[in-house]
Amino acid sequence: MSARPRIGIIVGSTRPVRVGRPVADELVSIIETAGADAVMLDLAEQRLPLLDEALPPASGVRTNDHTIAWAEQIDALDGIVFLTPDYNSGYPAALKNAIDYLKAEWEGKPAAIVSYGWAGGRSAAAQLASVLRYIGVALQGAGVQMPFQSTDFDESMRMVDAPAFVARSRDELQASIELVVAAAADELVAV
Ligand SMILES: Cc1cc2nc3c(=O)[nH]c(=O)nc-3n(C[C@H](O)[C@H](O)[C@H](O)COP(=O)(O)O)c2cc1C
Incomplete structure (x- = not known):
């Protein structure tokens, strides 16, 4: 029996109250449904x-130590989902830093970009795609852009229902993540 690919979700935002982490939590079941960990x-x-x-x-x-630990975690992955918000028409500094x-750990790694924002985070996704291609990440497909609606947020600008927000893009997410899992599985067989 072949091993299940390990797909990392890199959560690109780091603010104390953020959309990124609850959205990332919703991606776990999509990755698992696609046949990966x-x-x-x-x-x-x-x-x-x-x-x-x-x-x-x-x-x-x-x-x-933190560099070595980060390198080991990325090296151990078979594929990656980069999750990014749109910050001033770009992706967060923390993600660029990471x-x-x-x-070498990025090179050839199958990946997809999932972005969110008022226009689906398309500027951040385009900027991130350019950098990821430069460093040799093997982007699969066009990724997924998840646009906010005003009803996604309460009066203090907290997202009210992250699962519902992600559910609107679930089919697209499933298709995109399946591409990453398939490419990751191919790499596992080739090794
Ligand atoms: C520094 C900053 C810049 C932002 N710039 C944009 C932007 O250019 N386009 C956009 O659609 N949303 C923008 N927003 C709103 C974010 O899309 C929204 O706050 C989102 O929740 C950010 O993701 P996070 O909660 O995971 O940090 C910005 C938010 C922050 C904090």
Whole structure:
């Protein structure tokens, strides 16, 4: 029997009250339905400092414990879902920082971008796709853009029902994640 691919969910937002984590929690069952195991990689929990390695990541030299731990977690994945909000027409600094820490671990990794925002996070997704292609991530399909509606938020701008928000894009998410799982499974067979 072949092993189930391990698909990481990289939660790109780190604010104390955020949409990112409850949305990421909803992606777990979609990944599992697609035949893979989900691994939550929440940047708010990783607490990576701003890049503090002396040598560039392409050197492969890692000296700090947090760099080594982050590298090991990414290396252990067979595929990745990058989950990003749209911050001022781009993706969050914490996500760029987490990407910049590594090089070889990203290369060839099947992945999809899932974004959210008032226009579905399309600017953030486009910017992130450009960077991920540059570092050699194997993006599968066009990803998924999840647009907010005003009724998604209460008067204090907290999302009222993250499962309902994700459910509106469930078919698209399932199709996108299935592409990542299929590519990840192919890589597992090839090894
Ligand atoms: C710094 C910042 C910038 C934002 N810029 C945008 C934007 O350009 N486009 C957009 O649709 N929403 C924007 N928003 C609203 C976010 O889409 C919304 O707050 C969302 O919940 C952010 O994701 P998070 O809760 O996971 O941090 C911005 C929010 C923040 C905090």
